[in-house]
Amino acid sequence: MNSSSLRRAAGLLLAGSLGLTAVACSGSQPSGGGGKVVLSINGQPPQTQAFERKVFDEDVAEFEAANPDIDIQPHEGFMDPKTFSAKLAGGQLEDVFYAYFTDPAQLIARRQAADITAHVKDIPHYSEIRQELREVFSADGKVYGVPTANYAMGLLYNRELFTRAGLNPDQPPGTWAEVREAARKIAALGDGTVGFAEYSKNNQGGWHFTAWNYSLGNRIARRDGDKWVADFDNDKGEQVLQHLKDMRWTDNSMGDKQLLVLEDVQQMMGSGRLGMYLAAPDNVPTIVNQFKGDYKTYGLAGIPEGGGTLIGGEGYMVNPKATPEKVKAAMRWLGWKYLNPDRFEKNLQRYQEQGQPVGLPVPPVADIWTGEIRAQQAALKQKYATMPVSNFQSYVDSTAEGLIEPPNAQQVYAVLDNAMQAVLTNRDADPTALLAEAEAKVNQVLAQVK
Known part of the structure; x- marks a missing residue:
């Protein structure tokens, strides 16, 4: 990204x-x-x-x-x-x-x-x-x-909201299932509190879709001889979209406002009403300096599952x-x-x-x-x-293998934005169909890689 x-x-x-x-x-x-x-x-x-x-x-x-x-x-x-x-x-x-x-x-x-x-x-x-x-x-x-x-990439979270929701801020989620459960408890605090937020436009949704897939050991693109091909239309890719869809519509832990970008989510975190989102450490000073946050409020963990981090x-x-x-x-x-x-x-x-x-x-x-x-x-x-x-020690101790972004990343991310937007804005979105459509378009992008 x-x-x-x-x-x-x-x-x-x-x-x-x-x-x-x-x-x-x-x-x-x-x-x-x-x-x-x-x-x-x-x-x-x-x-x-x-x-x-x-x-x-x-x-x-x-x-x-x-x-x-x-x-x-x-x-x-x-x-x-x-x-x-x-x-x-x-x-x-x-x-x-x-x-x-x-x-x-x-x-x-x-x-x-x-x-x-x-x-x-x-x-x-x-x-x-x-x-x-x-x-x-x-x-x-x-x-x-x-x-x-x-x-x-890691998991940035609000330690104060964790405490209020009965969660241990010194033991942040280590799996996506734990993220989902923590998000549900934080959203249950009410007063407009959102458990987990995710980007879905301006190529940022595709960027984070990639990070989710890497965490599960999945890839967005792979070498096939002398060319690159898409490699996310599989069970793990579907798991990512289904998990987000469940958090958004079944749990109602992601809030009604969607089509978010980085600045939106940073502002939400700075307001004290967001529990978690995926981020690198340097988001923290931005939240403090631009959105009136406090350093002691935030914690950072390695990306859940540990299959790899973007x-x-x-x-x-x-x-x-x-x-x-x-x-x-x-x-x-x-x-x-x-x-x-x-x-x-x-x-x-x-x-x-x-x-x-x-x-x-x-x-x-x-x-x-x-x-x-x-x-x-x-x-x-x-x-x-x-x-x-x-x-932030958990981030240092648990960050997984680093994986570089896919070729022609910005064009790939633009395609993947559509899948992220669909599951977060449409209750009836079909992850299987979305992945098949996205993979066909990403293959067209990867065909341009020299």
Whole structure:
């Protein structure tokens, strides 16, 4: 899912990366005055995110002071798949651009990213990034980008509502049957309280349908020789839709308002009238900062069943038209800003001093790092924590194997939205028929994968 853009304000620094997000201009500028390399990058936080913008701009100034031969030109915004090709063809694409985990394979196949294989050695700790995440930005033994942040889906819940409903907040649901029962008890509290909420439009329903299937050990797509085919029209896929239908119509534990998206559900959680929903840890700061929640109210567990959890994330790639000088400058910037263990403590101190969230949990499948760097980061986050870390320990202990999103994910999710919407808005929806229809359409989408 384009979850990184949806969750940007939450601060991915605290979810497992080292920075917030980079910046931008046109990829057509060769160099600046005085022999400087002008490097345009995208991802500068908007001015409405005052703290994140301040941190980012301070980082640009510090980097330029340490690298006087590089002129960073930041712009707001991220990669938009709908306009990407036109920007590249028109010479308007940034030198260094943000990419979701769902994008690199297609960009590489279309030759829309530079081969940086010979240059990643200039990023000091590149080899200590998890191999499976490096592979997201690689193909045929060549490297075309670097991952900078990662997330894994879990079950976010309201500890206070659990207590009121007679549930133990220190023992969150571990199966979907337990989720259903907990949701029923929470909804029974009345006063508009909803036990469980789910997305169903703007591709977000399909995103979460994928997460549900992964939790049961099911898949959305699989390799069949040299092509991809849909793989969810089966008993487990039907189980997902039937379970949601039962919660919505039999239990009445999901509320009458449907066709929800992320912001709707975050607002519901912040209001104190939602029991549970699927989310990554960085939803918590958003709920607190934007929707007036309180950190101590929330808990996080691994996704139910444990058959696998959806992971996603982001990274950066380089304009295929970039000069060798720009590529080298890009490696210096990315290594310094996002992949630099020497800046861990300073970044966490900045967050703590400004009352920003520190201590969000990062299970191994949601961390980009391995070995000593991971251990170092975990220890520092514990040292500077500004939230009740114990509320999220279940997530760290029980998060399952991480599974990457399917190919052409956004188009796949758009199809799957329809099935999610149907079972949540139509009492008579037929999960079997919905799956058959969705699989036929998803196969058409997957046929386009190169």
